[in-house]
Amino acid sequence: MKTYAGTADKTESESGSMIKTLKRMLSYLTYYRYRLIYALILMLGFSIAMGLLPTLMGTATDIITQKQSIADLQKVFLLFILDAVALLICGHFSQKLLSDISQDALYNLRNDLFTHLQILSLGFFDRQPIGELMSRISNDTDVIDQFFSNGIQQVLQSLTTITVLTVVMLIINPFLALLVYLAVFCIIWISTTIARVSGPAFEHMQEQLGEMNGYAEEHLAGQKVAIAYRQEQSSVSAFSVLSAHVARTGGRAEFVALTSMPAATIMANLQMIILLIVGGAMIIHGNITLGELVAFLGLSSSISSPLSQIFSSYAVIMNASAGAVRVFKILDEKPVVADKPEAGPMPSITGDVRFDNVDFAYVPGRTILRNNTFNALPGQIFGLCGPTGAGKSTIINILTRYYDIMSGSITVDGTSIDSVKQDSLRSQIAQVLQEPFLFSGTIMENLRYAREGATDDECISAATKAGAYEFIMAQPECFDTFLSDGGANLSQGQRQMLTIARAMVAHPRLLILDEATSNVDTRTEKIIQNGLLHLQEGKTSFIIAHRLSTIRHADCILVINQGEIIEQGTHDELMKKEGFYYNLFMSQFRGKLSIITGIS
Known part of the structure; x- marks a missing residue:
């Protein structure tokens, strides 16, 4: 029954x-x-x-x-x-x-x-x-x-x-x-x-x-x-x-x-x-x-x-x-990350970023980040390094407020990022990812995607600083060349140059780089690095590094392991400590040395 x-x-x-x-x-x-x-x-x-x-x-x-x-x-x-x-x-x-x-x-x-x-x-x-x-x-x-x-x-x-x-x-x-x-x-x-x-x-x-x-x-x-x-x-x-x-x-x-x-x-x-x-x-x-x-x-x-x-x-x-x-x-799905009713626009960012005892979990009960505290001053370059799965990208995801934190606070110029509208925060942040993504459309349309109302002159200037102008002008229709299937008709390096130029067009106040040169040849890497230097001028920058040589010049390096910042300081300071960062750096260096000398 x-x-x-x-x-x-x-x-x-x-x-x-x-x-x-x-x-x-x-x-x-x-x-x-x-x-x-x-x-x-x-x-x-x-x-x-x-x-x-x-x-x-x-x-x-x-x-x-x-x-x-x-x-x-x-x-x-x-x-x-x-x-x-x-x-x-x-x-x-x-x-x-x-x-x-x-x-x-x-x-x-x-x-x-x-x-x-x-x-x-x-x-x-x-x-x-x-x-x-x-x-x-x-x-x-x-x-x-x-x-x-x-x-x-x-x-x-x-x-x-x-x-x-x-x-x-x-x-x-x-x-x-x-x-x-x-x-x-x-x-x-x-x-x-x-x-x-x-x-x-x-x-x-x-x-x-x-x-x-x-x-x-x-x-x-x-x-x-x-x-x-x-x-x-x-x-x-x-x-x-x-x-x-x-x-x-x-x-x-x-x-x-x-x-x-x-x-x-x-x-x-x-x-x-x-x-x-x-x-x-x-x-x-x-x-x-x-x-x-x-x-x-x-x-x-x-x-x-x-x-x-x-x-x-x-x-x-x-x-x-x-x-x-x-x-x-x-x-019927509700956004997990939502603006508060009283949220206002984010004021123009100068670049003072502070994490104070931040904890975070993607899934309740499985904490990914624990007690993370640091302070990036305007114009500083911060490197983030650590083993795969340590939480480097997660720190960036909560800084851009793709996810909300469990406890602690994240402020930019003294303003808590959960008290402002998400789009007003993200409109002042640009990201250059390891895998460049372009939309089907012309090169000019892809550059202008970063900021509505950007002029042709601004896009051309950004392409020039990013080192992309030369190869763009060699395309059949120059800036009006149509990119199909995410830019499949361009090389990896050319696509990355365009994403750097696109980030410049955005006029960001904060910059996030996720190993932007890891998938390109040495010659292209030099061009991209030069473009990145132009992009980083006067901006607080966060660089996720898989190759530690790319963050040796950083004002501060955050060493992350199992969701915690276990060391922070300049490259020289961390090397002197001979701790986790030292071992990580030397393991990469020894790898290169063994290739050159044949010694293992």
């Missing part, structure tokens, strides 16, 4: 959840309520015209069987023509209006989704594979598009038609109308049962589709690695398994949903047979005329068609509901 009760509760919960999801989807349509009202009025006109056709046919039948005048038959024929014109006009314009509303609604949904993604904290993207997110933006919105473009139009028109035809049937003969609706209720019961099964199946299918797309995105991005380690066949096999899961789940979902159509057809035919038998008996007993039976047969046939359309739309509705659940899950 417990098992059945639990299952019933779960089914009821899923049903309620689906209704809420459908209401939320429909809210995107009802935003255009006035145009929607016009469309519904036209649909009502279409439905009334549909109801008139069988009644005119019944009237014509009575005129013929009762041998009335040709003039009466001609009037009915004229009404047929007028009714057909009304059907055409109302049908065309209602569908045109609904189509426009659907596309506008989908436009708003996609915009809401992409806009919301822009305000979510970095931690959200750490948890979500890019392929999974792309699946929600593309596949899930596509199935919602099917609902907006086809499903909702069919359902609204069908519901309007059913309502009008029901009224007409009740006016003609309530008893025959009751017979028709006995079959209708059977169809509704069958379809409701099918919906309870197919709904969760479609949701499961969308989840598996997201996993499959995530896998494809990751392995296509790492195709070079797959080729290098001869894992192409392994990748194909794993993808095939995921694809098979999607196919099987989708096949079950579609099969269950599509059984509603033949079930509705069987019940519609049974309904016609019952009407013929009962209606024939009523004609024999003189209760109705042949024309009324003909009209009723036409009306029952007309009501079966929209019913079939509604139930054939179940697959679209269930699929859209499953996709919408995943889309709305993102829209």
